[in-house]
Amino acid sequence: MNERYAPVGGKLLTPQFYFLGILVAIAVVIALYRFVFGIGAVANLNDGYPWGVWITWDVVTGTAIACGGYALAVLVYVFNRGRFHPMIRAALLTSVFGYTLAGLSIIVDVGRWWQLYNVFLPWYMNLHSVMLEVALCVTLYTVVLWIEFSPTILEAIHANRLLRWVRHGLFFFIGLGILLPTMHQSSLGSLLIIAGWKVHPLWQTTLIPLLFLLTAITMGYAIVVFESLYAAVNLKRPLETDMLARVSAVIPWLLIAYLVLRIGDIVIRGKAPLLLAGGAEPWLFAAETALFLYGIVMLLDKTRRCRPTSLFLAATAVLLGGSLYRFNAFLIAFDPGPGWHYFPGFGELMITVGIVAFEVMAYLFFVKKTPVLMAGHPPEDRVCKHANRQRPRAPGLHAGVTSA
Amino acid sequence: MSINRRGFLKGVAAGALTTLGTGALIEPADARPPKQLPPGAVGILYDATQCIGCKACEVACKAANDLPPELNSPLEQIHGVSGVWDASDDLDSRTMNKIKAYAAQAAADASGTPEVSYVKRACMHCVDPNCISACPVSALTKDPDTGIVGYNPDACIGCRYCQLACPFNIPKFEYDKPFPKIVKCQMCRDRIADGDIPACCAACPTGASLFGPVAELREEAHRRLAAKPGTSLTYPIHRLPEADAKPDPAAQKDAPAPAYTQHIYGETETGGTQYMLLADVPFDKLGLPRLGSESQARISETLQHALYGGMIAPTLLLGGLVYAAYKHTHEDAEEDGQDGDSSTDDPTPGGTPAKTDARRPGGRS
Numbered sequence: 083m084n085e086r087y088a089p090v091g092g093k094l095l096t097p098q099f100y101f102l103g104i105l106v107a108i109a110v111v112i113a114l115y116r117f118v119f120g121i122g123a124v125a126n127l128n129d130g131y132p133w134g135v136w137i138t139w140d141v142v143t144g145t146a147i148a149c150g151g152y153a154l155a156v157l158v159y160v161f162n163r164g165r166f167h168p169m170i171r172a173a174l175l176t177s178v179f180g181y182t183l184a185g186l187s188i189i190v191d192v193g194r195w196w197q198l199y200n201v202f203l204p205w206y207m208n209l210h211s212v213m214l215e216v217a218l219c220v221t222l223y224t225v226v227l228w229i230e231f232s233p234t235i236l237e238a239i240h241a242n243r244l245l246r247w248v249r250h251g252l253f254f255f256i257g258l259g260i261l262l263p264t265m266h267q268s269s270l271g272s273l274l275i276i277a278g279w280k281v282h283p284l285w286q287t288t289l290i291p292l293l294f295l296l297t298a299i300t301m302g303y304a305i306v307v308f309e310s311l312y313a314a315v316n317l318k319r320p321l322e323t324d325m326l327a328r329v330s331a332v333i334p335w336l337l338i339a340y341l342v343l344r345i346g347d348i349v350i351r352g353k354a355p356l357l358l359a360g361g362a363e364p365w366l367f368a369a370e371t372a373l374f375l376y377g378i379v380m381l382l383d384k385t386r387r388c389r390p391t392s393l394f395l396a397a398t399a400v401l402l403g404g405s406l407y408r409f410n411a412f413l414i415a416f417d418p419g420p421g422w423h424y425f426p427g428f429g430e431l432m433i434t435v436g437i438v439a440f441e442v443m444a445y446l447f448f449v450k451k452t453p454v455l456m457a458g459h460p461p462e463d464r465v466c467k468h469a470n471r472q473r474p475r476a477p478g479l480h481a482g483v484t485s486a
Numbered sequence: 487m488s489i490n491r492r493g494f495l496k497g498v499a500a501g502a503l504t505t506l507g508t509g510a511l512i513e514p515a516d517a518r519p520p521k522q523l524p525p526g527a528v529g530i531l532y533d534a535t536q537c538i539g540c541k542a543c544e545v546a547c548k549a550a551n552d553l554p555p556e557l558n559s560p561l562e563q564i565h566g567v568s569g570v571w572d573a574s575d576d577l578d579s580r581t582m583n584k585i586k587a588y589a590a591q592a593a594a595d596a597s598g599t600p601e602v603s604y605v606k607r608a609c610m611h612c613v614d615p616n617c618i619s620a621c622p623v624s625a626l627t628k629d630p631d632t633g634i635v636g637y638n639p640d641a642c643i644g645c646r647y648c649q650l651a652c653p654f655n656i657p658k659f660e661y662d663k664p665f666p667k668i669v670k671c672q673m674c675r676d677r678i679a680d681g682d683i684p685a686c687c688a689a690c691p692t693g694a695s696l697f698g699p700v701a702e703l704r705e706e707a708h709r710r711l712a713a714k715p716g717t718s719l720t721y722p723i724h725r726l727p728e729a730d731a732k733p734d735p736a737a738q739k740d741a742p743a744p745a746y747t748q749h750i751y752g753e754t755e756t757g758g759t760q761y762m763l764l765a766d767v768p769f770d771k772l773g774l775p776r777l778g779s780e781s782q783a784r785i786s787e788t789l790q791h792a793l794y795g796g797m798i799a800p801t802l803l804l805g806g807l808v809y810a811a812y813k814h815t816h817e818d819a820e821e822d823g824q825d826g827d828s829s830t831d832d833p834t835p836g837g838t839p840a841k842t843d844a845r846r847p848g849g850r851s
């Protein structure tokens with residue numbers, strides 16, 4: 083592994099960066115308004131839908147999308163596929179901000195935020211609570227992610243002694259950094275078990291932790307592919323197609339396992355007739371499944387896997403499918419009974435938009451100023467040589483995405 | 487060697503997935519035992535057939551719990567006044583106890599009487615409450631003696647998981663306040679501690695809300711269900727009389743027994759509840775969900791305990807993962823040691839990678 087990382091350099095304060103900054107500023111103002119006047123002043127959350135877009139997107143979906151670091155660490159350190167190590171810093175970067183911002187959004191969402199530390203006080207802890215496990219795991223994992231990511235920052239500020247010190251203990255945090263997401267990504271699904279009849283039977287199952295874990299890992303690989311291609315095009319860097327083709331080869335098998343469990347579970351529980359019932363739920367289920375099937379079809383084939391456009395579309399489909407699965411389970415197919423309705427309010431949405439904007443700003447800052455991305459060209463292992471000869475470039479991808 | 491280790495590590499990962507899978511499909515035999523009714527459990531039996539809809543219980547509840555009146559209700563907006571009457575549609579953060587009316591729309595049964603009933607909604611004080619299982623910080627607790635589900639705002643973080651977990655949509659949250667609390671009926675636990683009875687039962691003139699020990703209330707409910715419709719039944723008012731007390735004519739009344747729906751709502755629902763209901767219309771018409779006898783808390787905790795019991799599975803998995811990470815980072819260091827002091831992650835800003843011979847033909851540069 084002769085990999086080198088380097089800052090991308092270039093101008094940080096682009097017009098796009100300022101635009102993102104404005105979105106963050108709006109979100110901060112709205113958040114302050116929320117803290118002065120209460121949650122109801124900005125959000126449409128209510129007693130029937132106590133969890134809205136903040137929990138469903140920022141926490142449940144956001145941390146699943148932030149599973150790139152976790153998914154790649156499983157490949158590199160459990161299955162010893164060291165060839166993927168060059169991509170780990172970029173994956174960790176998306177993870178560290180995905181989780182940190184999810185934690186921040188919790189402070190906005192939670193009503194009695196000034197008492198949040200009660201979660202860490204042993205005399206208040208309820209060890210039966212799924213929420214406690216999620217809260218402790220997510221907090222601890224956020225710290226672990228910062229430790230895992232710290233060599234990048236320490237290199238950038240030339241703190242060499244501290245860097246050496248961190249590296250000696252890093253293996254422990256890598257192990258912990260695989261265990262914790264395994265625990266809380268499954269538990270994010272388990273949160274819904276106690277809601278019972280409020281969650282539509284197509285989504286309510288005791289298998290939900292396994293389904294959430296599988297989709298989270300799959301979304302982790304998908305975001306690695308998505309992020310790499312998007313960054314390569316917009317930061318005008320070489321495409322890492324070879325490596326991405328190899329990483330994405332895992333995705334269809336994970337998705338097939340997921341779909342077998344998901345559909346098998348519905349059949350075994352005798353809920354298959356609901357797929358033909360009226361209402362939006364069967365269609366939502368079909369949309370989820372179609373997105374995953376698209377990912378499977380696109381990525382099962384090696385030729386397509388070596389085409390950046392196909393890779394990008396497939397990764398996007400997997401991310402959308404996993405997100406829709408989470409939105410369906412937590413919000414869309416969640417029905418607390420007659421009379422209750424929820425659609426996020428403007429201020430509520432702007433806080434979420436601001437959080438995403440901040441994540442993108444943080445990504446740009448660290449990629450440009452610290453050694454996150456690989457220096458020079460990605461290592462060539464010729465997995466796509468044949469395919470590349472057929473289609474050396476992917477003009478569609480470059481035309482479709484505007485340059486930052 | 488390397489293959490063996492690889493195989494072992496695959497085993498670790500497979501083991502983790504299997505643990506999750508089997509945990510999810512755990513047999514009921516290993517399930518957490520259902521919670522039992524506490525010895526001194528007290529509760530309320532609400533008999534909809536005796537309710538006259540006077541809402542004296544609502545007024546008394548607000549007074550006893552210092553709850554503010556409802557403002558800005560649609561009614562008040564229509565009439566352009568405010569604070570004139572206290573009119574909430576349902577339970578909310580200002581109302582812990584609510585009488586609602588049900589009248590079947592086109593409806594008349596065989597005898598020509600339209601189906602009409604009141605229903606009183608408040609916390610059910612479950613024997614095995616989902617909210618208590620859900621709360622991460624033990625802000626909701628069940629009194630070990632009385633079984634009353636109480637709320638401690640000093641512990642609460644306001645995550646509202648209790649709202650999601652409650653099958654009856656009981657806990658309410660003050661979305662309109664900067665320092666909000668959860669609001670729900672706590673069965674006037676301070677009054678009970680003083681030897682008094684809940685305000686709603688004290689205010690109820692007809693005995694529709696009846697306070698007493700849960701076991702005795704269940705007996706009382708079965709006695710009413712067993713009565714032949716039309717025969718005279720004695721209804722205690724406010725509270726069940728002590729077993730050895732002399733009958734007090736002021737504390738009871740006689741009325742013809744109605745044609746009860748042969749079910750005590752809350753006897754088995756979600757593992758049993760300490761607030762129980764009787765009615766002469768089907769309970770789902772009164773907005774009460776159809777629930778099995780097993781609480782979701784039990785299902786959820788069974789799964790969590792299977793996965794995390796004693797933290798054994800996570801600890802084993804952590805050991806395997808740390809070993810794997812140590813081995814694989816250690817190997818890298820050994821390989822890298824040949825290059826001198828620099829480790830794998832050392833950056834060489836602007837420097838070229840060691841292997842530059844194999845540049846991709848399709849890459850942009």
